[in-house]
Amino acid sequence: MDKNADIAARLQALRDDYAARLPAELQQLRKLVDDLTEPDLRAGALAQLNHRLHKLAGSAGSFGFTDLGKQAKKLELQAQEWIAGTPLDMGLLRVFSVAVTALGGDLQAERRNKPMPLVSQTSPQKTNTLIYVLEDDPDIADEVCMTLRHFGHQVEHFATIASAETEVLRRPPDFMICDIMFVEEGREAPEAVMILQQHLPAPVPVIFVSTRTDFEAYHAAVRAGAVGYFVKPLDTIRLVDCFEYYLDRHRSAPHRVLIIDDDLALAEHYKLVLKAAGVHAEISNNPRIIFDLLHEFHPDLVLLDINMPGCNGIELAQVIRLNQDWLRVPITYLSSEQDVEKRAVALGRAGDDFLSKPLSDRELVTAVSTRAARSRQLSDALDRDSLTGLLKHSRIKEQVDIELSRTVRGGGELSVVMLDLDHFKQINDTYGHPAGDKVIKAIAHLLRQRLRKTDAVGRYGGEEFVAVLPRCGRDEAMMLMEDVRQRFRDISFSAGDINFNVSLSAGIAAYRPGIDRAEQLLQEADAALYRAKTEGRNRVCFGR
Structure with missing residues (x-):
C-alpha cells in the first residue's frame, strides 16, 4: 500500500470510529438537557453540556457531518448565554430539548452524501534534478554543464532551439538554462520557451543568459517564465546560486506543526491530512508537557485548541510566551469562537492568529502550510549566514545538541562532520x-x-563548516563526505583569466554510548579534521 492509500485508509478508519461513537455522545447530550430541569444539577449539567456541544461543533464537520456541526454550534451559543447569566426560561428550554433530541437526524444519510476527506497528493522527492541547457556557444555550455554535474545534477545540452523543443515536450525538465539569441537559427529563446510553456503540464523555471541588457530582453524573459537573468561574461557560481535558491524551497525539511487539542480523534485527523500534504505534525492533549514537546520537536507553528479543561489554549499560549526560548514560535488558536471581542482578548494576551473550526482539509493544509512557511522564512533570515544561506555558528551547535538528545533518548546513529577548505x-x-x-x-x-x-x-566560521547527520553511521558518513570531497575537487573556479581548483579536508565523529554532550562530538570531529590536515589534506578522516 502506497503512502497516500495508507493515509486515506487511516482517515476512513477515524471517520468510522467517530460515527460509531456519535449515538452514545448524542444520548449523553439528551441526558444533560434533562438534568437542566433539576435546580441542584443545573450548573454542572450546563457546563458539561456547553463543553460537549463545543467539541461536537468543532469536530463533526471534519469527519463528514457538516450539518450536525452547524446544529451543535447554534445550541452551544444558547448554552453560553445561559452560562453568562441569561435566565433559563422553561419554554425556551423545551424548544432547546427538542433541538437536542433531533440532533444528528439521519446520520447514515449525511455520511453517504459527503465525499471522502481530501488527501493531498505529494510528489516523491527526486534524487537529482534534470536540467536542460540551451546554449549555442560550446565553451559556455561546457562550463555550465560541467559545474552543474559536479553538484550532482542530470544535465543535457542542446545547441539549437529546434533540437530542444521535441525533448522538452517529450520529457519536461525540472529547470532550463537558456541563451536568448540563437543567431544561426534566427530565433530568440524567450518566444520559443513561452510557446513551449503553454503545452507543458506545469511551468518550468528558466534562467536566461545573454549579452543583452535592454528592457525588451528582460521583459521577454519574464513572459517566458524567467526566475533569473545573467549577463555574459557568465559568472557560473552566481548562476548556480540563483538555481539553488529555487531548489532549496523544494529540498528543505518538511514543515513541523505541533497540535495541542483535548479531542485526540480530531487532532489525529488533522495530523493525517497534514502528513498527506508533506507536513510533519505531532499531537498531544496534555498541556503539562508543552516544553518537552517544544524542545524535542522544534515546531515551525503551534496550533492550540482554546477550550481545553484544566489549562485552556489562551493560558497555554501565555505559558509558552513566558519562556524566552519560544518567543519566536508562532501560535495559532483553533476555535469555533466567532465573537470578535473574545478573539481580540485572546490575541491581546498571547497568540498570533485564529483558525475557525470546523476546518475543511483543504483549508487546514493551506492555512498551516502558509503560516509554517512564513515562520521558517523569518527564522532563516535570523539564523542563517548571509553569504551561504547555511546555519550560523550558534545555530549549528544548537542543532548538534538537539540531534544528540534525540539519539540518546531514542537510540540510533548520529554523525557530526567538521569540514575545512x-x-x-x-x-x-x-x-x-x-x-x-x-x-x-x-x-x-x-x-x-x-x-x-x-x-x-x-558555517562554523570562515572557511570551516559543520554537518549534522542524524540516523547516519560513520561508514555511511564517510561515503557521503568522500563523494562531496571528490565532487568539490573537480569544480573549476576562475579569477580573471586564471582557472583554479580547491580541495577540502573533513573529520567525522560518530555517536557512541557515553557521549552526552554536543561539545564531545564537536571536539572529536575537530580532532579528526586536524588529523586529515596533518596527513596531507584533501582527505576525510574518522575520529575515535
Missing part, C-alpha cells in the same frame, strides 16, 4: 576575496545538494 587564506591572497566568496558559496551549494533533507549544515 584547504589553503583558503592563500586563495584569498592570490585571487582576491571575491574569488574566495565564490569558493565558499560553491561548497555551501554542494553540501546542501548532497545532504539529506533531515541533515543540518552550518
